[in-house]
Amino acid sequence: MKKEKYHFPDHMNVPPECDRSIFIPAYGTDGKQYYYLVDFKSKTIICWDIDTEEMKNYLINKIQKDDIAGVPWNKNFENYLQTILLGHSAQYDNGKLYVSSNYGTFILCLSIVDDSWSLIGEDIEGDPVKVYSATNDIYNNNLYFTRWEMEEGFRHIENRNLPVRLEIGRYSLEADSFEIIDTIDGPDDVHYTSITPDGKNLIIIEMAQDPVHRFPKQGEETNDDYLLKTLENGLCDSQFIVYNLEKKQYHVHHLKDGPAHIEYDLSAPGICYVSMHNLCTNNTDNCCFGTARIEKIRIDSEVASLGFYTDDDFIRIPSHKPFDYDGQKLLAVSVYPNQLHIIDADEMKLYKKVYLSKTKQGVDFSRGPYIYPRIDKTPYSIEYQRGSSYIYLCSIWNIILFNFVGESKYSSLIYNVNNKPLIAMGHAISFVMER
Numbered sequence: 001m002k003k004e005k006y007h008f009p010d011h012m013n014v015p016p017e018c019d020r021s022i023f024i025p026a027y028g029t030d031g032k033q034y035y036y037l038v039d040f041k042s043k044t045i046i047c048w049d050i051d052t053e054e055m056k057n058y059l060i061n062k063i064q065k066d067d068i069a070g071v072p073w074n075k076n077f078e079n080y081l082q083t084i085l086l087g088h089s090a091q092y093d094n095g096k097l098y099v100s101s102n103y104g105t106f107i108l109c110l111s112i113v114d115d116s117w118s119l120i121g122e123d124i125e126g127d128p129v130k131v132y133s134a135t136n137d138i139y140n141n142n143l144y145f146t147r148w149e150m151e152e153g154f155r156h157i158e159n160r161n162l163p164v165r166l167e168i169g170r171y172s173l174e175a176d177s178f179e180i181i182d183t184i185d186g187p188d189d190v191h192y193t194s195i196t197p198d199g200k201n202l203i204i205i206e207m208a209q210d211p212v213h214r215f216p217k218q219g220e221e222t223n224d225d226y227l228l229k230t231l232e233n234g235l236c237d238s239q240f241i242v243y244n245l246e247k248k249q250y251h252v253h254h255l256k257d258g259p260a261h262i263e264y265d266l267s268a269p270g271i272c273y274v275s276m277h278n279l280c281t282n283n284t285d286n287c288c289f290g291t292a293r294i295e296k297i298r299i300d301s302e303v304a305s306l307g308f309y310t311d312d313d314f315i316r317i318p319s320h321k322p323f324d325y326d327g328q329k330l331l332a333v334s335v336y337p338n339q340l341h342i343i344d345a346d347e348m349k350l351y352k353k354v355y356l357s358k359t360k361q362g363v364d365f366s367r368g369p370y371i372y373p374r375i376d377k378t379p380y381s382i383e384y385q386r387g388s389s390y391i392y393l394c395s396i397w398n399i400i401l402f403n404f405v406g407e408s409k410y411s412s413l414i415y416n417v418n419n420k421p422l423i424a425m426g427h428a429i430s431f432v433m434e435r
Contacts, residue, residue, distance in 0.1 A: 001050050003115050006417045008043035013411050014401070017388050021433045022399060024381075024415070025087030025099055025426035031056065033087055034422065035099070035110060038399060038415050039433060045415050048110065050117065052085050059084075059105070062129055063150075079284050086424055089135040091143070092431040093173060098143060099426075103131050103189075105150070107143070107171075112433070120171060122178050130167075133193040133204075135261075135427075142170040146186075146193045146204055153188035160210060160236065164188045168202065168243060182248050187239050191260050198269065201299060204241035207260045209280040211235055211289070211369075227368025235280055235289055242299055253303040257293065261427075263322050265329070265345070270299050271306070273331060273345070275317045280369070287369035292317045294331065296348055307348040314341065315363050316372070319427065321391075323384040325405075332391055332404065334379040336372070337361040340393070342404060354407050356393070381428035394428040 008014070019041040026034040031053060037046040059081060087099045087108070098120070099108040106121035120143070121132070129150040136145040145168075152164040166186030171178050191207035212233035216222040235258050243250040257276040265271040273296055278289045293310035294317065297303060309331075316336040322345060323330055329345035338359070342352040357377060363370045379393035379400070389405040401410040416422060 001048055001115065001117055004047045004418060006045040006047075008045070008413060012043070012413055014040050014043060015388070015390065015410065018385050018390055018401065019432060020383060020385060020392065020430040022383060022392055022394060022428050022430050023090055023092065023097055024394060024428045025090060026396065026420075026422045027082070027086040027424045027426075029421040029423045031082075031085075032420075033085070033108075034420050035087070035097075036415050037112065038413065040401075041433070045417060047416075047418065047420070048115065048117075049420070050108075055106075056081055056085060059129075084131075086426060088426040090426070090429050091136070091138045092429060093138050093141075095434065096173075098136070098138065100132060100134055100136050100145075102134050102426075103153075105129055105131055107132060107136065107145070131188070133190040135192045135194070137193060137195045138173070139195045139199050141173045143173060144168075144170045144193060144195050144202060146190045146202075148186075148188050148190075156188045166190070166204075168204075181245065182243070184241075184243075184250065186241065189238075192262055194262050196270075196272075196299065197264050200245060202241075202243040202245060203262055203272070203299065204239070204243060205259050205262060205274070206238040206240070207258055207277070208236040208238040209258065211280060215282045224367045231289060231365060231368045235278065240274070240303060242303060251302070255295070257290070259295075261320065263320055263331075266322055266324060267329075272297050272299060273320060273322060275320050275333075277316055277318075279316055282369070282371075286372045288315060288336075288363060288365075288372060289369050290365075291315060292335075294320060294333065294343065294348070296345070309341075309343050309348045309350070311341070311350065311353075313339070316378075318378070318380045319382040321382045321384050323386070325389065332382050332384060334382050334393070336363075336376065336378045338377045338379075340379075340382075340391075340402070340404065352404070352407075354404065375423075380425055383428060383430035392428075392430060394425075396422050396425045 022038040024036040033050045035048045084104045088102045090099045095113045097110045106119040110117045130147045133146045148164040163185040168182045169180040187206035192205040194203045213230045237254045240253040257278045261275045293308045295308045296306040320333040331343040333341045338356045340354040344351045381394040383392040391402045393400040398414045
C-alpha cells in the first residue's frame with residue numbers, strides 16, 4: 001500500500017461550518033484500488049492505493065479450477081472480476097474504514113491512524129469461496145453482513161428459482177471473530193445489508209439485475225423488436241427481507257424496478273426511503289429500464305408503503321440522503337443526467353429541481369433499454385452538512401460544495417491531485433473525524 005498526502009489549493013474556499021470528511025473508494029484502469037479521504041476541516045487530501053493483483057489471480061485460478069463457465073449479470077469474465085474488486089461502499093468506526101466490494105470475497109479494513117490495512121473474511125482463500133453483500137453495516141461494535149457461496153451464486157444464473165444458502169452474520173470489531181446468526185434460503189444479489197437505527201432488524205435488499213425477457217447472449221444476433229420486448233417486460237422482482245435479530249424470524253416483501261439503497265428517516269422510527277433504480281447490466285453496459293422512484297416505507301411486523309416520488313425525468317438515482325432544513329424533512333437525490341432533485345419527505349413531492357449543467361440529455365427508449373455512458377457528470381454520491389444549506393456532490397472528477405438554497409456552486413475541489421487513472425468509483429460516505 002502507498003500513501004500520498006496533499007493540501008487543498010490556496011484559492012479553495014471552505015465555509016467554516018463545513019467540517020465533514022469525505023471518503024471515496026475508486027478503481028483504476030491499472031487494476032489498483034484507490035481510496036481518497038478528503039478532510040474539509042483540515043483542508044487535506046489523503047490517497048491510498050492498494051494493488052489487487054494477488055487477489056485477482058487467486059479468484060481467476062479458483063474459478064477456472066472449479067470449471068465455472070458463466071458469471072453473473074450477463075458479464076464476461078474480465079468485466080466480472082473488475083466489478084467484484086471495486087470498492088462499493090464503506091462504513092466508518094473509531095478511526096477505521098470498512099470497505100465492502102461489489103460482491104467481493106472480503107471486507108477491507110483501513111486504519112486512518114496508522115495506515116495499516118487488512119482483509120476481513122472467514123477463509124478468504126478457503127473452500128468454498130464466499131461472497132459478501134455489496135454494502136454492509138456497523139452497529140454496537142459489530143459489522144453485520146450477509147454472504148453466500150460463490151459457486152451457488154453461479155448456479156443461480158442458470159435457474160433464478162434456485163435459492164442460495166444466505167448466511168446472516170456479524171463480525172466483532174473488538175474480538176476479531178465471526179458469528180453466523182442464521183442461514184436462510186435467499187437471493188444472491190444482495191446489494192444492501194443494513195441494520196435499523198434501533199438495532200432490532202436487519203434489512204436485506206436484493207437488487208435483481210436480470211430482465212424478465214433476457215438480454216441476448218454475446219455474439220447472438222438480435223434486433224430492435226427483441227430489445228423492445230426486453231424493455232417492456234421489465235426487471236425481475238427483488239426480495240426485501242426484514243430479519244428480526246432477537247426472534248431470528250423474517251418476512252419477505254417483493255419490490256419491482258431494482259431496489260438498491262436504503263436511508264432511514266432522521267427522526268421517525270421505523271420509516272425508511274428505498275431507491276428503485278430500474279437499472280440492470282448487459283455485459284459491459286449499465287442499462288436503464290425506465291424511470292426510477294424513491295419509495296417511503298414503514299418497517300414493522302409488516303412492510304407498508306407510505307408513498308413514493310417519481311417524475312418523467314427521474315432517471316437512475318445513485319444516491320439519496322435525508323436531511324432537515326428550516327423545519328422541513330427533505331431528501332436530496334442525484335438524478336441522471338446531472339440533476340439534483342430535492343424532495344419533501346413528508347409529502348413525497350418535489351420541493352426543488354436543480355439542473356447542474358445547461359446540457360439536457362434525454363433518455364431514448366426507442367430501441368430498447370437505454371445504455372448509460374460509461375462516465376457522466378451526474379454526482380454519484382450526495383452527502384450533506386448538517387445545520388447548513390450545503391451539500392457535497394461527489395463524482396469521479398471532483399467534489400462540489402453546493403448551496404441548494406441559492407442553487408449555486410460555492411466551490412469545487414479536484415481530489416485526484418496526482419491524476420490516478422480512475423475508471424469507476426464507489427459510494428462516498430461522510431463523517432466528522434476525531435481530532
